[in-house]
Amino acid sequence: MLINTHVNLLKTCPEFLLFPLQVGLVLNSFTMKVYFCSAQQQVSSIMMVYLKNLAAADFLLCLYLPFRIINYANSSITFCLVYCNFADSTFYLNMYASILFMGYIAANRYLKIIHPLRTHILQTVQAARIISMVTWVFLLAVMTSYISLLLFTQQQLTIVPDSCDALQSDQVIVFSKIIHICSAVTFLFVLVSLVFFYYSASRTVLLAQQRHLSSSSCKELMKSRKKMLVLVSVFCICFVPYHLGLIPYALLRRQGPSRQLLCYLTEVTTLLSVLNICLDPLIYFINCKAFRTKLNLKRVLSRTKQTPSTDTRSNEGQLSTISINNYW
16 A cells, blocks of 8 residues: 555656746746846845855756656666766755755854844855855765765666665665765754744844834844744755655665655655745845845836826826837
8 A cells, every 4th residue: 555655656746846847947047047147246245145056056956856757757777877876966965055055044144133243254255155165065075976986886777776776785875874864964953053043033133122222223133033034934844844754764765664655755855845946036035135126127117117207297198108118
C-alpha cells in the first residue's frame, strides 16, 4: 500500500512542480531584470548585494525544476545519469545558498535595528561582496567534491534506477551523510538566528513604545519588524518541513520498510522547499525600494494618464484623448 502511494505521488509531482516553475520564472525573471538590467541597480548597498545573490539562487532553482519534472517521466539511462550526477546536486546548492543569504539579510536588518547609529565592520558593501563570494565558492567546492566522488566510484548502469540513491557507492553514502548532517546544523543555526533577530526586533519596538519615542522612530522600527517577520515566515514555510526529515532520510534511507516512507516525505517536503522561488519576491518587495518602484511604475503611469489635467477646462478633452491614445 505504501509503495503504491509513493508511485502515485511520483506521477502527480510534475503537476505540482509546474505551478512554482511557471510563477517562479515570471517573478524571478522580472527580479533579475530589476536588479541587473535596471539603471537603478547602479546604486549599491549591503542589502542590494545580498538580495541580488538570493535572486540569482532562486533563478538557478527555476532552471533546475524542468530537469526534475522530466526525470519523473524519464526512461533514458543517459538523462538519469545527467540528472543524478549534476542537476540533483544543483538543487542543494541553490537551497543552501538561499538559506545563507536569507540569514545574511536578517543579520544586516538586525544590526540596523539594534545599532542604528553604529557601523559594524561587516556592514560595508565590500564586506557583503566578499561574504557572498566566499559563500558561493564554498558551496561550489562541496558540490564539486561530491560530484567528483560520485563519478569516480559509480558503476555502469544497465537499467534506469528508481532513485538517485542507487548510483551511490558506500564511500558516497558516507560523504553524503556528512554533508546532510552539516547542512542540517547550518540550517538550524540560521533558523535560531532568525528567531533571535525577530525576538530582539520585537523587544526593541516594545521598549521604544514604552519610552514614548517619536512616532516616526516607532514607525520605522515597526516596519523593520514586519520585514523581519516576512523573512522568518518564508524561511519556516519553505525549509523547516524539509529539514525535519533530512537527518532521518540521510541515516535510514536504505534500511528496511522505512525507506518508502522517507522517500514519500522527502518528495512532499521538496515540493514545499521549491515554493521559496514564489515567496522570495515578497522579501525583495519589502526590502528593496527599486523593486517596489518597478512594480508600481505601470500603476502610477496608468493613473496619471487616465487622470485629466484640471488646470484649464478648454484642454480637458484634448489631454484625455492623448492619455487614452498613449495608454493603448
